[in-house]
Amino acid sequence: MLGVSWSCKITNLNQNLLSLLEKCKSMLELKQLHAVVISFGLSQDDPFISKILCFSALSHSGDINYSYRVFSQLSIPTIFNWNTIIRGYSNSKTPVNSLSVFLKMLRLGVAPDYFTYPFLVKASARLLNQEFGVSVHAHIIQTGHESDRFIQNSLIHMYASCGNLMWAQKVFDSIQGKNLVSWNSMLDGYAKCGEMVTAQKVFESMLEKDVRSWSSLINGYVKAGDYSEAMSVFEKMRAVGPKANEVTMVSVSCACAHLGALEKGKMIHKYIVDSGLPLTLVLQTSLVDMYAKCGAIEEALLVFRGVSKSQTDVLIWNAIIGGLATHGLVEESLKLFKEMQTVGIQPDEVTYLCLLAACAHGGLVKEAWYFFESLNKCGMTPTIEHYACMVDVLARADQLTTAYQFISRMPIEPTAAMLGALLSGCINHRNLALAETVGKKLIELEPNHDGRYIGLSNVYAVDKRWDDARSMREAMDRRGVKKSPGFSFVEISGVLHRFIAHDKTHPDSEETNCMLNFVFRQMKFSWYKDNEEKSLEDTSTRDDLLLF
Template sequence: MLKSSSPPSSLFAKNSILLHRRWKTMSDLIKTHALLITLGLSEEEPFPSRALSFSALSSSPGGADYAYRFLTRLSNPPKFSWNFVIRGFSDNRKKPEKTIRAYIQMLRNGFSPDHMTYPFLLKSTSRLLDERLGGSLHSSVLKNGLVWDLYICNSLIHMYGSFRDSVSARKVFDEMPDKNLVTWNSILDGYAKCGDVVSARKVFDQMTERDVVSWSSMVDGYVKSGEYNEALGVFDEMMRVSNGKANEVTMVSVLCACAHLGALNRGKAVHRYILDKHLPLTVMLRTSLIDMYAKCGSIGDAWGVFCGANVEETDVLMWNAVIGGLASHGFIRESLQLFHKMQESEFEPDEITFLCLLAACSHGGLVREAWHLFKSLKKSGAEPKSEHYACMVDVLSRAGLVKDAYGFISEMPMEPTGSMLGALVNGCINHGNWELAETVGKRLVELQPDNDGRYVGLANVYAVNQRFGAARSMREAMEKRGVKKVAGHSIIELNGTPHRFIAHDKMHLDSEKIYAALHLVSIWMDLDVDDDVNENYNCISS
């Protein structure tokens, strides 16, 4: 019976297998595609549909580009395939404009967007920060009657949040008939990005359900607003409520808060948590750890985190973090050596790299090296920014070359900033060039009339030269304008808790003990330490 049946031809069977074949890699797909083109079967279904979805959503570099080229060459492309290509392009963080180009080509080919198209378009528009395009897409959503689609509305809220347009984001939120957790997270994140932590906190407190995204957005909002203690407070609450379910985004924000507070013990505890929970040490997380340790004064730990990664697990941001950390701790030569190693490892330095290196040269008094780096930045094709010019002014000023620094400022292709002139004034004061200090100081007051430090700096210049009348007039001008001197403060961490102090501070609960201990320390420095002093000190410290 088997022999008498009519089996399909071997050619038909082979072609059928090719059309229905499944691929594991883009290389497999490309080989199959090439063979089908030679057979004239590249547009026979189901190959086009399956090939387009596979390539567009492939994680392989160039997969979406391949899908787009294939789609634009089809004589009768299926409508849903455009959504695959647009979705594939929207996953490319570095080139979101490709999503918009595919959308425009889709319209030119006579296809209309649907509820699956807009979320990916809005996602890419958020990355482009193109408010005009965002408004146009919102109008298109209204025109096509998709304004009540939950996923599109969530994407609109996210987009407006990225634009720092909390008013439009809130309008979309309030008009939605149905909301889910993503909706609430989107408006919360929008407020956080806008720096409106008060509104963000109100939304957060109204939420009946929260996930790790909710908590992370609230922590990040406080960090971006400079309210680092509040950020750590929310994180502590998160640990109690969510049983310690944090992710990479959460930990990056928490480490940033620790870095700004100088809370080394707290930062180490976060590091232990990351290791205990087996969170993947991504490039971003390693970079945040390096930055935290460096800013908290533990450059050895920062170096240990850096050395714990293989070269292929690093990127330019991580190299910048450790180079900058070494420089800020006085390891100037080491930071320059690491820069050369970075180049040997075939990592291209960026503008931040040169900024870190110029700062290192400034602290190390390396004028010749600074000039070489500044010229190298220009040769790399990048245009030096005001921060690079400010670093060069600082390098020259610290080295006592204040006239050269003044000439450098005069020849810049931009107007000098306050930081540039401030560095020059400090250099003039340190090296006794009072005439230039007065000239630059006056210009600095004109440039930043609401900055208390500018008045105080110029008044100090006058006071040193015993021009007390002029110094007093600067104080009077400052008071007349309503500028108040902001008290500087110091932060010290004790048993994981940061304590903030200003000069002559008596607000701390233990201020009497602190002043008594300081008094004993001053006695200790002048006299030999005896048993009585030790005994008194132990009583106070206990």
């Protein structure tokens, strides 16, 4: 009697424990339940251990390292346990550990199964390591799993991620009975590699399309820099396609950001709210960035302030700090940086880049040096962009010699953009001797870049060396450098208008130029008022050359 009752109680306890493990929400809770499992002597008991491994390896609030520690205590892990760990690492920050665990498995003579390989292939894809991918592929063939569709689909993605579209296509062609995932993986592969003509063809030949197909195509156009095409695919999707989701909207708002299309951006925002899509942090970040890039910094702040501080991460702080910096709202930008530290978000390399950009706009040399040094103190290595920003700060603040020395003492080679910043500093602050040296260096560095000749020509023009200035035009012709026409976009009532220099095809071209001339004359007038000592004749000739 007693035995039956006890075994009944234990069964109940086990059931309760299992259901508690299934409902587990946090690592703290999981550790408490794990303690119970251990105290009941069940630490080798598969159902419990499997649940513990799954939560800590796969859940969003899990901890893969904890999972691995539990795993390594097992005397005989099941294949399911092995797969859980490999899968967990494949989604982690260190996918390379998936491959270490795989090697361990092979050394112990444990046979992987058809669940193991998709995780391993994913790990190789995330590492962008084709060598790993190919060895995993070899194992797949050796163990006779090459016609598993899950495995084949993951191989397409891996090869495409590594830039090997030919092999991705080969795997795709070999699939008997391709499914939507096969098609989407192939489409996404072409789109990610910027092969938009092929991507478009694949998309059109698909009989069945889902939200991922559309999103891949849109995102491909965004990554390829064809933002208007991305927008028109989205319009078409709204008309005939499936309902857009968060990923679609992130791509679309990124396209608006690059187009500076505020009206469209606002429509996108409205669409997100109206269609009841959850405003996730990723989406909010892209909205903040979109509004900032479209010049609507107030709207950007509104979206940003709508996120509760405890939900924020470094990316959204960077978006708003950088947005304020480009709007010249330097004080606000630095204030938000302080606020970010109060909230406890650690700044990263990009944060410092935004801060340096703010300093450049505000002429804050001391602060820039402080940030540049804190970057080093926090154990981060300044990138070429950080150095470029510092040069910009110094050049704008008329510390040209310091800027020049800074460049020569850098541990890396200077970029053209960096010398360009120095050059414009030299021109603005009339250090023409240094300007000429830098201008010549720039042409040496980029002899096929039209702007570099114009840069040096501008130096001569400011110096009134008109013949030298004109000779730059000849130097360009001699070397066959073509001046590519400049163009800009203007959005009026949601319609994008493109203006190319000297292009008169726009219906309102005449009226626009009339207005521009008016504005230009006004500007000149106020410039003359501020610079009365400069002679009128000289400047008109100079304008001519500066604008060629």
